[in-house]
Amino acid sequence: MLSDWRVIYIGGVFISLFLFILLVSKRKKSTADKILSAWFFFAVVHQALIGWYAFNKMSDMPALIGWELPFPFLHGPFLYLYILFLTGQQRQGWRNMLHFIPAVLVAGLMAWVLPLMPVAEKLGVVPSKFAPLFHVMVGGIMVSGVVYVILSLYLLRRHRRNVAVQFSNTDKITLNWLRYLIGGMGVIWIVVIFFESAASLYFVVALFIFFIGYFGIRQVGIFSNPPPAHEVYLPAVVRPEEPVLAVEKTTAADTDDSSPKVKYEKSSLTDAEAARIHAALTALMQEQQCYKDAGLTLGDLAKALNVHPAVLSQVINSKEASSFYDYINVLRVEAFKQLLLQPASQQYTLLSLAFECGFNSKTSFNRNFKKITQLSPSAYVKAMHINMQEEG
Incomplete structure (x- = not known):
């Protein structure tokens, strides 16, 4: 032995x-x-x-x-x-x-x-x-x-x-x-x-x-060279420590209903600049529909808009009252709902349409759709009286 x-x-x-x-x-x-x-x-x-x-x-x-x-x-x-x-x-x-x-x-x-x-x-x-x-x-x-x-x-x-x-x-x-x-x-x-x-x-x-x-x-990339990836930044870059982008942390004891704290009050990003970046982001999404890329990252969008990823994250948080993850998935759900209204889409399954809109798994699609609409995808389709192809 x-x-x-x-x-x-x-x-x-x-x-x-x-x-x-x-x-x-x-x-x-x-x-x-x-x-x-x-x-x-x-x-x-x-x-x-x-x-x-x-x-x-x-x-x-x-x-x-x-x-x-x-x-x-x-x-x-x-x-x-x-x-x-x-x-x-x-x-x-x-x-x-x-x-x-x-x-x-x-x-x-x-x-x-x-x-x-x-x-x-x-x-x-x-x-x-x-x-x-x-x-x-x-x-x-x-x-x-x-x-x-x-x-x-x-x-x-x-x-x-x-x-x-x-x-x-x-x-x-x-x-x-x-x-x-x-x-x-x-x-x-x-x-x-x-x-x-x-x-x-x-x-x-x-x-x-x-x-x-x-x-x-x-595991790809551990002992071999990984394939080209989406633009990803280190967490230290996304949330830098420089004063220009510092975020003031508040506690419940510090919060007063009469004088609410501004989440980014230490940031040098002005409202005008934030509005400009937000408008550019909205236009980019409408024109290029970047959300349909299942591997989209915050770094990809920041690079496309030529802004710092921490600044873009701040703009999304303040202008959309949402995280990057939720912001993109709201756009995907809206795109899915628009796709459902097209008669040609009825020959496809719900999951195939979800993949077309940028989701990369059934679990992610169902979870985000219900979180945003308060209905499951199948319940939403039934409420809209739409006949869809059965899942294979």
Whole structure:
């Protein structure tokens, strides 16, 4: 049984190496790609040490014993920083390097402690006087793992909110890749905390590498160059911190019915400029019907209007009393209702007409239509006494 497990350990090493080569050979690597490449480099080394332990080769090279301890302190920071940069939530500066201080400190301690330990002590043949130090390190590894899984979940939650700001259709924007990474890391740390078996830990780590490889290769853009995408801006660009576009936050205690707060009172955008942008936006929608593009983003419209995406978002919020997502889907619903009135449309199904108007899924169409009209599409058609083609 153990030999079968060893094969999986070695397989994890080669899969890690293969994924690392794919990432390094990827053209036009983003910062997130570079972080993932560095992560897989250290994963290869870590997996090699795991395989070395699995085959009980410690006595052949006792100088390597103990050097596996700094690596677990790297995986949490790499996961967090990868998600941070992939989702565009990073901040400028050198502070991101602070996440690696625990790994550097542990490596420094190992450089000092390990030369002082005889081989028998490293192999566990005799008790080690440094045992309390190693227990502290193992505890630190557990704390690090849990903390960074929680921080990564927070980033994922915040990114999910950011997606709704920029995209007109969100149903097919999957966050599975990030969920797999965080979930896999969570399972590993559960094994670390609740199971004392080293074999179980090595087995789960190897399976996690296989898991990442399989889903990462299937996910377009992770290990290969993504196809041309719609114009998407980082959340920091959509909601910048510059005073010119700052938004004043108010609480319920600050709100007075007699003197209501203006949502964008700190913005330098004048009413005249906002009206001009809104008129241009309305004309663009009427002439080009951009809402029919299922992949339309806030960045696409901002680029077409030659305005900052945060300014456009502000104009839509103030002039339409709506978010970008709701604004576009209202236009799609109105276009659908107009399309229903055309006799030639009765030979098509409701869903095919919805796709023609820019919706990209039945779920999204039904949800938005009922939200806007208070009726389901089929109930609306029945109320209008229109005979439509049955859904296939």
